[in-house]
Amino acid sequence: MKCTKAQDLYFWSRDDRLDEAGRMELARHLAQCPSCALFVREMDESLDAARSLPHLEVSEGFEWNVKRRILQEKSKLMRGEPGMLAFREKRWMSRFAFGAAAAAAVVAAFALFALQRTGTFEPQVKEIARQTSPSGSASRLPASDDGLAADYSMIGSYTGLRMVSDNIFTAERGAEGVRQSPFQFVAGSREDSLARENELLKRRIGRLERQIMLLNGMLDKERMQRLNMSLP
Amino acid sequence: MRPAELPQRKIDFGGLTDEELMLLVQEGRNQAFDVLVGRYKNRLFTYLCRLLGNQDEAEEFAQEAFVKAYIHADKYRTIARFSTWLYTIATNLVRNRVRNVKRRPAVVSMWSEDSSGEDAGKWMEIRDDSNRPDFEAERRNLNEMVQEAIEKIPGKYRPAFVLREMDDLSYEEIAAVTGLKLGTVRSRINRGRAHFRRTVAPFMEKDHDTKRNRT
Numbered sequence: 001m002k003c004t005k006a007q008d009l010y011f012w013s014r015d016d017r018l019d020e021a022g023r024m025e026l027a028r029h030l031a032q033c034p035s036c037a038l039f040v041r042e043m044d045e046s047l048d049a050a051r052s053l054p055h056l057e058v059s060e061g062f063e064w065n066v067k068r069r070i071l072q073e074k075s076k077l078m079r080g081e082p083g084m085l086a087f088r089e090k091r092w093m094s095r096f097a098f099g100a101a102a103a104a105a106v107v108a109a110f111a112l113f114a115l116q117r118t119g120t121f122e123p124q125v126k127e128i129a130r131q132t133s134p135s136g137s138a139s140r141l142p143a144s145d146d147g148l149a150a151d152y153s154m155i156g157s158y159t160g161l162r163m164v165s166d167n168i169f170t171a172e173r174g175a176e177g178v179r180q181s182p183f184q185f186v187a188g189s190r191e192d193s194l195a196r197e198n199e200l201l202k203r204r205i206g207r208l209e210r211q212i213m214l215l216n217g218m219l220d221k222e223r224m225q226r227l228n229m230s231l232p
Numbered sequence: 233m234r235p236a237e238l239p240q241r242k243i244d245f246g247g248l249t250d251e252e253l254m255l256l257v258q259e260g261r262n263q264a265f266d267v268l269v270g271r272y273k274n275r276l277f278t279y280l281c282r283l284l285g286n287q288d289e290a291e292e293f294a295q296e297a298f299v300k301a302y303i304h305a306d307k308y309r310t311i312a313r314f315s316t317w318l319y320t321i322a323t324n325l326v327r328n329r330v331r332n333v334k335r336r337p338a339v340v341s342m343w344s345e346d347s348s349g350e351d352a353g354k355w356m357e358i359r360d361d362s363n364r365p366d367f368e369a370e371r372r373n374l375n376e377m378v379q380e381a382i383e384k385i386p387g388k389y390r391p392a393f394v395l396r397e398m399d400d401l402s403y404e405e406i407a408a409v410t411g412l413k414l415g416t417v418r419s420r421i422n423r424g425r426a427h428f429r430r431t432v433a434p435f436m437e438k439d440h441d442t443k444r445n446r447t
Contacts, residue, residue: 047425049432050382058294062291063270063273065295070299070302074303
């Protein structure tokens with residue numbers, strides 16, 4: 001038998017995959033071949049030394065760190081970061097997202113209602129009232145601005161919901177509604193009116209952004225509480 | 233009966249097999265995952281230490297492997313042993329890390345002074361070889377020597393060698409972990425053994441001589 005074959009048999013034998021006949025064949029070769037015998041002895045000693053290496057132990061905080069990282073990963077999943085997909089939380093997350101969105105909408109509506117009631121934007125309302133006639137007609141509009149007059153000619157009769165500057169939705173009803181409509185806030189040119197409109201919209205956006213931040217903070221807190229409850 | 237179908241009573245998690253525990257994890261029983269972490273943390277950590285030769289890094293990878301196992305628990309199928317699955321995750325993490333390191337060799341930045349002018353110095357990047365195992369220090373004890381010898385086994389053969397020799401996995405399990413064919417697994421184990429012997433045998437010989445001289 002060649003030495004390479006003997007070494008191959010040795011490896012089979014080392015892995016307990018050599019039958020009795022193979023073992024005997026290997027033993028016969030080793031008895032005759034000193035270099036293979038040396039190879040086997042060195043290999044056995046080396047591999048035994050490798051197997052005798054002690055098992056190592058993780059540091060004390062290992063399990064805590066695993067939990068912490070699981071929590072972080074779950075948070076990422078819930079924030080919908082790219083490349084991350086939840087498994088059993090998927091259904092729960094979608095339910096939670098719907099609930100959170102509904103809650104956010106209610107809170108936002110309430111906040112806006114409260115702001116309206118506290119008269120935060122009274123100056124504009126007063127200005128509107130001062131600049132419009134009690135009848136609610138558009139008679140003070142500049143005669144030259146035909147297009148604008150045509151736009152506002154419908155104001156008195158409109159009774160639906162309309163996007164306005166201070167309130168997201170204002171139901172306009174008859175003369176009272178016209179008096180509060182920002183579209184009547186036209187003291188000067190059309191550009192002037194649009195600039196004021198723009199200013200009011202900017203302020204509203206800023207206010208809504210602050211509210212969104214507040215609501216996001218509340219959502220995060222809620223998420224963390226739920227995750228803490230569901231952690232291993 | 234699937235563990236999830238068991239009545240909702242207090243379960244002796246410690247008495248369940250790994251695969252049963254994983255089914256419970258899939259059902260949202262996080263306590264089952266605690267038990268699995270407890271069972272495998274030291275084994276996985278040791279395996280990664282042997283592969284990487286760095287305890288901090290090994291612990292980092294072991295944590296990462298457990299996190300991945302938990303997050304992707306729904307992908308686990310009971311046809312494979314949990315240990316095999318966990319080792320596969322860990323081995324893939326190490327493989328990816330090795331790939332990244334290969335792409336970006338370790339360098340250290342040094343400020344090189346130049347005497348020709350005030351601002352003539354420049355930053356130079358030189359290879360950081362301080363952790364390379366071929367920089368022999370003094371003779372160390374046997375365990376350190378063996379660990380160093382494992383690190384000297386080429387990365388291609390090391391996982392198969394460590395899984396076979398230190399974790400006692402079968403060829404089939406190693407094939408599942410590494411994604412290699414059985415024949416390739418066997419040849420890589422044997423080549424790893426040959427590399428390992430080449431490093432360790434001279435040291436063992438010296439060790440024998442020292443012992444003989446003492447007696």
